[in-house]
Amino acid sequence: MKIKRLAILFGFSTALSLPPAVYGADDSVLRAGEKQFSKCAACHSLDTDMHLAGPSLVRLAGRKAGSQPGFTYSFALEESGIVWTQKTLSQFLENPQRAVPGNVMAFGGLRKAAQREALITYLLDRGSTR
Numbered sequence: 001m002k003i004k005r006l007a008i009l010f011g012f013s014t015a016l017s018l019p020p021a022v023y024g025a026d027d028s029v030l031r032a033g034e035k036q037f038s039k040c041a042a043c044h045s046l047d048t049d050m051h052l053a054g055p056s057l058v059r060l061a062g063r064k065a066g067s068q069p070g071f072t073y074s075f076a077l078e079e080s081g082i083v084w085t086q087k088t089l090s091q092f093l094e095n096p097q098r099a100v101p102g103n104v105m106a107f108g109g110l111r112k113a114a115q116r117e118a119l120i121t122y123l124l125d126r127g128s129t130r
Contacts, residue, residue: 029121029122030122030125030126032118033119033122033126034126035118036110036116036122037122037123039107039110040107043106043107044057045058046123046126051070054105055071055073056068057123060084060123061084062084063084064081064083064084065080065083065084065088065092065100066078074103076101076102076104077100077104080100082100086120089120089123090113090116090117093110093119094110094111094113094116095108096108097109
C-alpha cells in the first residue's frame with residue numbers, strides 16, 4: 001500500500017514538473033497544510049463529489065479550473081483557462097480576485113508563501129486518492 005501511494009505521489013510530482021520531495025513531504029509540512037486547510041474547510045471538502053459552498057478539491061492536480069462535475073462555477077473561473085498545478089494554485093491562493101477577476105470565492109488569500117506551499121502540498125497529497 002505504501003509503495004502504491006509513493007508511486008502515485010511521484011507521478012503527480014513528475015506530471016507537475018516538481019521535485020518528488022514536495023509530495024513526499026514530512027508530517028510537519030502536512031500538519032501545517034492541514035492547519036491552513038482549516039481556513040478552506042468551511043466551503044470545500046476533500047471528498048469525492050462532496051460540494052459545499054465551494055467545490056470538492058479532491059484530485060485537483062492537473063484539473064481545469066471550473067470543471068468539477070456537479071458544481072456551478074462563476075463564468076470567470078470557467079473561462080479562466082487555468083489548469084491547477086503548484087504554480088497556478090499558488091498564484092490563485094495568494095490573491096484569488098487578482099488571479100481571476102470576477103470569481104466569487106469569498107477568500108482574501110494567503111499572502112505568506114510558506115502557508116500557501118504547505119496548503120498546496122496538503123491538497124495534492126490528501127486530495128489525490130479520495
